[in-house]
Amino acid sequence: MAQILSPGTAAPNFTLRVTPDQNLSLQDLRGKPVILAFYPADWSPVCGDQTTLYNQVLPMFHKANAELLGISVDGVWCHKAYAEHHQIHFPLLSDFEPKGDVARQYGAYREPEGVCERALFVLDKNGVVFWSYLSPIAVNPGADGILDALDRLAR
Numbered sequence: 452m453a454q455i456l457s458p459g460t461a462a463p464n465f466t467l468r469v470t471p472d473q474n475l476s477l478q479d480l481r482g483k484p485v486i487l488a489f490y491p492a493d494w495s496p497v498c499g500d501q502t503t504l505y506n507q508v509l510p511m512f513h514k515a516n517a518e519l520l521g522i523s524v525d526g527v528w529c530h531k532a533y534a535e536h537h538q539i540h541f542p543l544l545s546d547f548e549p550k551g552d553v554a555r556q557y558g559a560y561r562e563p564e565g566v567c568e569r570a571l572f573v574l575d576k577n578g579v580v581f582w583s584y585l586s587p588i589a590v591n592p593g594a595d596g597i598l599d600a601l602d603r604l605a606r
Contacts, residue, residue: 484517493533
């Protein structure tokens with residue numbers, strides 16, 4: 452398994468496509484907690500369960516003033532179709548080209564398969580990793596770890 456960034460590490464800044472004609476930079480979200488959810492592929496069954504769950508608990512993330520970003524190596528058009536089909540209400544960022552570059556910086560890239568690991572990060576308002584978790588690729592990590600981290604971060 453990969454060695455993901457550990458708590459206390461400054462999160463690498465990035466700029467990725469969020470739509471075919473829009474970028475989003477991590478730095479733009481400074482001042483509030485950020486949840487990064489790396490996942491292998493939009494249309495895989497476990498990823499579908501994970502993103503649907505996060506969509507359902509999104510109000511709880513927002514209550515903690517946190518922004519959620521999904522990241523995979525899928526292209527923006529794939530993300531667009533997937534988000535529309537599943538009515539996803541948080542940004543899905545495309546780590547498409549150079550493929551997996553951001554995932555590599557976070558230690559969340561699966562070289563043999565060419566996809567992201569199923570890795571979660573909660574960043575504090577200063578862009579430092581507060582909590583990180585690497586889930587087995589075939590297991591939905593759920594939202595409890597994220598919610599617990601956000602609760603501890605707020606204390």
